[in-house]
Structure formats: C-alpha cells, structure tokens
Amino acid sequence: MQKVRFNSKLWGMPLLITIISLGGLLTALAGDGIWDILSWLALSLPVGLAFRGLFKA
Amino acid sequence: MQVKTAKRWFLWHKWTSLICTLFLLMLCLTGLPLIFHEEIDGWLEPETAATAPAGAPRISLDSLAVIAGAVHPDLHIRYVFWDRDDPGKVGFDLSPRPDAPVSQSHYVSLNAFTGQALPGPKTDGIMYTILQLHTSMFAGIPGKLFLGLMGILFVIAIISGIVLYGPIMKNFNFGMVRKHKSKRLRWLDTHNLLGIITAAWMLVVGLTGIINTLSDVVLGLWQQGQLKEMTAPYVGAPPAEGKLGSLDSALNVACRAAPGMKPTIITYPGTIFSSRHHYAIFLRGSSPLTSRLLMPALVDAKTGRLTDIREMPWYVNTLFLSEPLHFGDYGGWPLKIIWALFDLITLIVLVTGLYLWFARRKAHQQQWERLST
Numbered sequence: 001m002q003k004v005r006f007n008s009k010l011w012g013m014p015l016l017i018t019i020i021s022l023g024g025l026l027t028a029l030a031g032d033g034i035w036d037i038l039s040w041l042a043l044s045l046p047v048g049l050a051f052r053g054l055f056k057a
Numbered sequence: 058m059q060v061k062t063a064k065r066w067f068l069w070h071k072w073t074s075l076i077c078t079l080f081l082l083m084l085c086l087t088g089l090p091l092i093f094h095e096e097i098d099g100w101l102e103p104e105t106a107a108t109a110p111a112g113a114p115r116i117s118l119d120s121l122a123v124i125a126g127a128v129h130p131d132l133h134i135r136y137v138f139w140d141r142d143d144p145g146k147v148g149f150d151l152s153p154r155p156d157a158p159v160s161q162s163h164y165v166s167l168n169a170f171t172g173q174a175l176p177g178p179k180t181d182g183i184m185y186t187i188l189q190l191h192t193s194m195f196a197g198i199p200g201k202l203f204l205g206l207m208g209i210l211f212v213i214a215i216i217s218g219i220v221l222y223g224p225i226m227k228n229f230n231f232g233m234v235r236k237h238k239s240k241r242l243r244w245l246d247t248h249n250l251l252g253i254i255t256a257a258w259m260l261v262v263g264l265t266g267i268i269n270t271l272s273d274v275v276l277g278l279w280q281q282g283q284l285k286e287m288t289a290p291y292v293g294a295p296p297a298e299g300k301l302g303s304l305d306s307a308l309n310v311a312c313r314a315a316p317g318m319k320p321t322i323i324t325y326p327g328t329i330f331s332s333r334h335h336y337a338i339f340l341r342g343s344s345p346l347t348s349r350l351l352m353p354a355l356v357d358a359k360t361g362r363l364t365d366i367r368e369m370p371w372y373v374n375t376l377f378l379s380e381p382l383h384f385g386d387y388g389g390w391p392l393k394i395i396w397a398l399f400d401l402i403t404l405i406v407l408v409t410g411l412y413l414w415f416a417r418r419k420a421h422q423q424q425w426e427r428l429s430t
Contacts, residue, residue, distance in 0.1 A: 007223075007227070009230075010223060010226060010227055011223075012231070013231040013232075014219075014222065014231070014253045014254075014256075017253075017254055017257070018256065018257040021257035021258055022257050022261070025257075025258070025261055025382065028345070028387050028388030028392055029345055029346050029378075029381065029382070029387055030345070030346060031344060031345060031346075032345060035345075036388045036389050036391075036392070039388050039392060040388065040391045040392060040395065043258075043392070043395045043399075044395070046254045046255055046257070046258065046399075047395055047398045047399065047402070049232075049254050050250075050251050050254045050255060050398075050402045051398075051402075052232075053232060053234060053247065053250045053251060053254070054247065054251065054402075054405065056232075056234055056236070
C-alpha cells in the first residue's frame with residue numbers, strides 16, 4: 001500500500017490560502033476596528049491572487 | 058490517485074456542477090446587488106435619519122403605538138422593531154391578524170423623538186424583487202428548500218473540485234496557467250486556479266446559504282421546542298384579548314432582566330414568534346458576534362410580569378451566525394467590496410466550468426466523427 005504523505009509542493013499554497021481565508025472570515029465576526037482591518041488584509045490575499053491569475057491568463 | 062478513482066470524482070464534479078450551475082449563476086448575479094442593498098436602498102430612496110431636537114426626550118412606546126395604529130385604523134400592530142443603525146427610529150408592522158402572512162404586512166416607521174412618520178421599509182421595489190428571486194425564486198418555502206438542494210450540489214461540486222485539483226496539478230507549480238497551448242487548456246488552468254483559491258470562501262458562503270434556506274424549518278423547531286417549553290404554564294389559559302398591558306413597562310422588565318442588552322423586536326401575543334399570552338421581547342448583545350444572537354424574554358401581556366427569559370438553542374444560533382457569513386455585512390464597506398470580488402470570481406469559475414464542458418463535448422464529438430468517416 002502506498003504511504004499517504006502530505007505533498008507540500010502541490011497542497012502547500014492551497015492550504016495556506018484556505019487557512020488565511022477562514023481566519024479572515026472569522027476575525028471580522030470577533031470584533032470591530034482592528035479585527036475588521038485584519039479581516040480585510042487576510043481576505044485580500046485570495047482575491048489578489050485570483051485576479052493576478054486571471055490577468056496572467 | 059488511481060485513474061479510476063479520479064474518473065469517479067470527475068463524474069461527480071461534472072454532474073453536480075451541471076445541475077446547479079444555472080441556479081448558481083442566478084444566485085451570483087442577484088447576490089451581487091444584494092451585498093450593497095443598504096447603499097442601493099439609501100440611494101433609490103434617500104432615508105431620512107430620525108433627528109432629535111436638542112434635549113428632546115424619547116416618546117413612550119405606548120404613545121408611538123397609538124400614532125402607528127392611527128395610520129392604519131383597520132389593522133393591528135403585531136411587531137415593534139428598532140433600526141440597527143438608527144436607534145431614533147422605531148418601526149411598526151401592522152396586519153389584519155397576528156398570524157397573517159408577511160405579504161399582508163403594512164409598515165409604519167416613526168421618529169422616536171418627534172413621533173413623525175418616516176419612509177418605512179418598502180416591499181415593492183426592485184431590491185425586494187431581487188431578494189425574492191435570490192431566496193426563493195418567488196416560490197415560497199418550496200422554492201427556498203429547492204435552492205438549498207442546489208446549494209448542497211454546489212458544495213459537493215466544490216469538494217470534488219478540490220479533490221481533482223490533486224491529480225491535475227501534481228506535475229505543475231501553483232499558479233500555472235498555460236497561456237499559449239490552446240484556448241481550452243488556458244481556461245482549464247484558470248478554472249482550476251481560481252477555484253482552488255476561492256474554495257474556502259465558496260464553501261463558507263455555500264454552506265451558510267444552505268443553512269439560511271432552512272430558516273422556516275428552524276423557526277418550526279424553535280416553536281415546537283423552546284417556545285413551547287417557555288409557555289408551558291399557559292397551556293389551556295384563555296388568550297390575552299382586549300386591551301393589552303403597556304409596551305414600555307414590558308420592555309423595562311425585559312431589559313432589567315438582561316443588563317447590557319438592547320431590544321431588537323417586540324412580538325405581540327398570537328404571532329408566530331410568541332404565545333397567545335405574551336409579548337416576546339428579543340434582546341441582542343453589543344459585539345459584532347453577540348449582536349447576532351437573540352435572547353427571548355416573555356412578558357405576560359396582561360399582567361406585565363416577566364415569565365421567562367432564555368438563551369436560544371444552538372440550531373437557532375447557527376442560523377443567526379450563518380446570516381452575516383453569507384451576506385458579508387459584518388465588516389464595513391471594504392468587506393462588502395471583497396464579497397463582491399469573490400462573487401465575480403465565482404461567476405468566472407462557473408462560466409469557465411460551463412465552457413470546459415462544451416469544449417470537451419465538442420472534442421469528443423469530433424473524435425467520433427473522425428472515427429466513423
């Protein structure tokens with residue numbers, strides 16, 4: 001049987017983006033002010049990457 | 058992953074997507090203006106803020122209720138509610154019967170300092186139409202549940218899409234888009250890249266959307282569960298009729314029992330949110346999180362005594378917390394912009410997915426034609 005190993009080259013970036021996205025979605029719920037700003041910064045990452053990918057295409 | 062396994066995931070991805078794509082396109086297109094509904098509402102119908110003359114005291118709720126009642130003498134007040142952003146504004150919902158459908162509601166919005174009528178919520182505007190389309194496609198509860206089913210397919214499509222990302226991308230770097238090979242490869246890579254980047258957001262908005270479609274189910278569970286328990290001592294008692302007790306003293310009693318909380322709505326006896334004997338006063342906290350969670354306080358509508366106050370059960374709180382996570386209205390205007398951009402990216406993922414299906418079909422057909430000639 002093949003050993004299941006985490007392929008970080010393949011899944012590293014998607015995992016990082018997912019964690020940062022979920023963090024961003026939750027922080028704005030936790031409070032106002034600094035929490036909102038953290039949320040905007042975190043969620044700008046996936047949005048920015050998506051648009052970069054789009055314009056590269 | 059074995060080719061056979063990948064193929065099975067691909068079939069799941071293909072069919073769940075194909076079935077829900079048309080509805081998801083509609084949801085994304087109608088959802089886009091709904092993200093900004095407050096701004097658009099204010100722009101279509103400039104709202105008058107309830108300004109208070111210097112030093113003016115608030116008018117009692119009971120007096121405001123008399124003013125609201127006089128606007129529609131043939132109807133009865135069933136809900137009193139406060140504006141989230143404008144505490145000087147008090148809204149009244151009047152209808153022929155306490156348990157009449159929402160469509161029979163008439164709204165009166167009053168300035169709590171002067172008693173003057175303000176433009177109230179509208180139910181015939183373009184935004185209302187878009188909202189109906191988005192939540193139920195004008196088909197009531199069945200329409201809502203159907204969209205919930207489409208949401209489940211959407212979530213399966215996302216999960217199978219994530220699984221397929223592995224075998225497709227295992228020999229490439231993250232962010233790879235094959236620009237000059239062929240149109241199909243270019244859009245395939247774009248579909249995969251945008252899909253994996255926005256998967257977390259799409260899953261959250263998809264799942265919370267599904268939960269929102271269950272709102273009527275949740276209401277029914279609450280009525281049959283907690284509300285029934287809270288009103289158990291009143292089973293068999295004659296309904297509260299005739300002149301009811303003071304709204305102000307009911308509100309005071311409730312607020313004293315929950316220090317630091319603010320009222321959002323008072324529901325009258327006989328409505329779907331109360332018993333036939335109580336004013337139900339729903340209180341909320343003040344942080345972004347606790348302001349979404351409500352606490353019902355039941356006040357005997359005749360005697361004005363508080364009979365019970367409780368926190369809501371987990372399934373109601375789950376519904377309440379799903380709302381902001383679906384609407385994106387909990388982190389100021391920058392979060393709304395981010396929501397809109399995610400919505401646009403989702404649209405691109407849907408459209409490229411559809412295109413890829415067409416392109417594959419065409420390629421298959423040509424292959425067959427070549428074989429048979």
